[in-house]
Amino acid sequence: MQSGEPTPPISLGAAPEQVGNHLGSRRVELDARLLRRLGDACDEVLVDDASLVEASRDWWPLAMIWALSGEVGARAAALARPATAAEVCALLAVCDEARLPVTAAAGRSGVCGASVPLHGGVVLDLSAMSGIVDVDAESLVLDVLPGTFGTWLEDTLRAKHGATLGHWPQSIDLSTVGGWLACRGAGQMSTRYGKIEDMVVGLDVALADGRHVRTGGAPRAAVGPDLNQLFVGSEGTLGIITGARLRLHPAPAAERRAAYAFESFAAGNDACRRIVQRGATPAVLRLYDAIESDRSYQTGAERNVLLVMDEGDALLVDATMAVVAEVCAETEMLDVELVERWMGHRNDVSALEALITRDYVVDTMEIAAPWSRCGAVYEAATAAIRAVPGALVASAHQSHSYPDGACLYFTFAGQPAVDAKDAFYEAAWDAGTRAVLANGGALSHHHGVGLNRSRFVRDALGPAFDVLVAVKQALDPNGILNPGKLGLPDPWA
Secondary structure, rough: OOOOOOOOOOOOOOOOOHEEEEOOOOOOOOHHHHHHHHHHHOOOOEEHHHHHHHHHOOOOOOHHHHHOOOOOEEEEEEEOOOOOHHHHHHHHHHHHHHHOOOOEOOOOOOOOOOOOOOOOEEEEEEEOOOOOEEEEEOOOOOEOOOOOEHHHHHHHHHHHHOOOOOOOOOOOOOOEEHHHHHHOOOOOOOHHHOOOHHEEEEEEEEEOOOOOOEEEEEOOOOOOOOOHHHHHHOOOOOOOOEEEEEEOOEEEEEEEEEEEEEEOHHHHHHHHHHHHHOOOOOOOEEEEEHHHHHHHHOOOOEEEEEEEEEEEHHHHHHHHHHHHHOOOOOOOOOHHHHHHHHHHHHHHHHHHHHOOOOOOEEEEEEEEEEHHHHHHHHHHHHHHHHOOOOOOEEEEEEEEOOEEEEEEEEEEEEOOOOHEEEEEEEEHHHHHHHHHHHHHOOOOOOOOOOOHHHHHHHHHHOOOOOOHHHHHHHHHHOOOOOOOOOOOOOOOO
């Protein structure tokens, strides 16, 4: 079906009316008059405990630990579910006038706390704004609403239009178009199709004061800065995305797969670099270090496994895989069944809940780095995380390759004492992130910033951070849009 509902990340350890706030942030509550005004702007405004508790959390692993103790990070005062862009604009106008914080959400699949309503106020649930508005089959452009869930969208595009968006995040069953755009997401096939920012033709955006704007629209343009990219990745801090035009591709007619083993992670990364710099862009070019290779594919302690899959026009696929085979000619070829194993489980997110309920603290940290810095970033970050007291493992895989660099996707786990879980989690993130930034890596590749990474944004951007602050002040002078995120000034801090 075209509409969907968010998937809860883990069971709460308390009844909804007993769920507390873990973070001691200042809260903004609603009085009866303001609640009536919100109801006048939007047909569906909820204040029952069950709705508010579920609307106040996402898939942030640290918050999943809190949930076991019957807590959310912070609890909304109201949940509004607009059905149209006009309702979104009307709600924002009310909230801006009343100085009421607004946190946009839909699938709530984010893993950095971006949709946690840090100061209460209103959670704006866009999942009711769902579906395909139009498909321009000749231009291969999709017009789609922000609350549209990924699996339904991809299935519908293929079945009814013979097309694909090519955006396959691991969270595709849980996430929505608006979330992909707000957090600058990546699919597992981004080497072929690009990240979400590469797919955007135009956006509809509701501003903090209730105005509605339309950006982009042309295949390419030179009409000042690209305003699409101002809102892509802004995590609801600069405006609320109410619609998008995205580039499509013909549904793939051919597919080929291969798997290889390298003696070192560095050697595998160098092969990926040479493949993409020759102009080959296989949809999947996925390299695991020896720890993750053995954990996932039981290939032994010395092999670094590279999985390759390409899809599309048969001639292009053949050419791409010929380049891959030539670059990898001198390394060990593995059973292509390994690719099938990954394809069959790539969207499975159940392991996270299973580990957390067994008292492990686990998370992933994805970053981007130039090829010239990937080796240093990998060595420094894994060593730094392993040095944190209580750490059990730190490993990585390389999940997205581009001509100039790649995404390194770190995984860490520990089993500290119950009262030390928050401290261990923060220490692991501090150690890993500082090592990444010090060695020339970017703060995030596709998970975004949210609450979890907000403390690093000023260091990551340097003097350019002041430009971001100025944009925020211009578009949202009262600071109502997703306060506490992206490290931006927070009126309620």
